[in-house]
């Protein structure tokens with residue numbers, strides 16, 4: 627049966643690659659590399675760099691595939707994502723049939739860790755349900771951007787004995803600061819932190835973590851908010867794209 631490896635490659639620094647991930651890539655016949663359009667060419671370059679550095683298996687080859695763009699108009703967010711996953715599942719299915727022998731192994735190089743705001747696993751399940759190609763799959767964990775953020779700021783993720791919410795910019799107001807004291811925000815296109823008015827809130831922000839372009843800013847939210855907004859806007863213009871993540875926290879350890 628065909629086997630698919632879902633390999634977490636870390637969040638920007640090629641040295642995030644674990645030995646398990648390197649061994650997995652070297653056991654694959656085909657490495658599937660997504661292309662995301664010119665603006666995010668740098669992300670494709672990081673995957674290529676990882677392949678060039680670590681893949682020593684002379685039998686393996688890479689196959690590029692274009693990731694369709696998610697349609698946002700005329701439907702709800704959930705409908706848009708569902709339609710997008712269906713389109714990607716079709717591409718995956720076609721690649722498995724045409725690029726892999728019946729007992730071949732393929733690998734996806736997944737940004738960060740495959741369990742965190744990534745749909746590769748979900749999409750593979752969808753391909754399986756379509757029933758047109760037989761395969762199984764395994765998952766190799768990677769360093770997430772949450773870990774990269776905390777490491778760069780040299781902070782623990784949680785306050786002692788306290789929970790953490792990992793959320794998106796769209797949903798931040800549902801949890802922080804009223805429900806939880808620590809929130810990690812990913813996929814935030816609207817800089818939701820600017821709407822948080824809590825005078826005790828601290829922010830730990832990072833962009834392009836793990837890459838030579840990494841930027842980190844931290845401090846009391848009310849004092850560094852404008853600096854983060856300006857730095858972010860400037861970096862986004864210079865690169866043509868941005869990936870950023872932040873942790874908001876209020877309160878301190880051992881506070882009742």
Ligand SMILES: C[S@@+](CC[C@H](N)C(=O)[O-])C[C@H]1O[C@@H](n2cnc3c(N)ncnc32)[C@H](O)[C@@H]1O
Pocket residue numbers: 637638737738739740741742743744769770771772774811812813814832833834835836837869870871
């Ligand atoms: C589609 S999610 C993928 C998350 C990934 N699976 C992980 O484990 O981190 C993309 C989001 O992750 C965050 N992210 C990933 N890599 C990052 C990096 N190097 N620097 C800053 N944020 C990053 C950003 O919030 C970005 O919008």
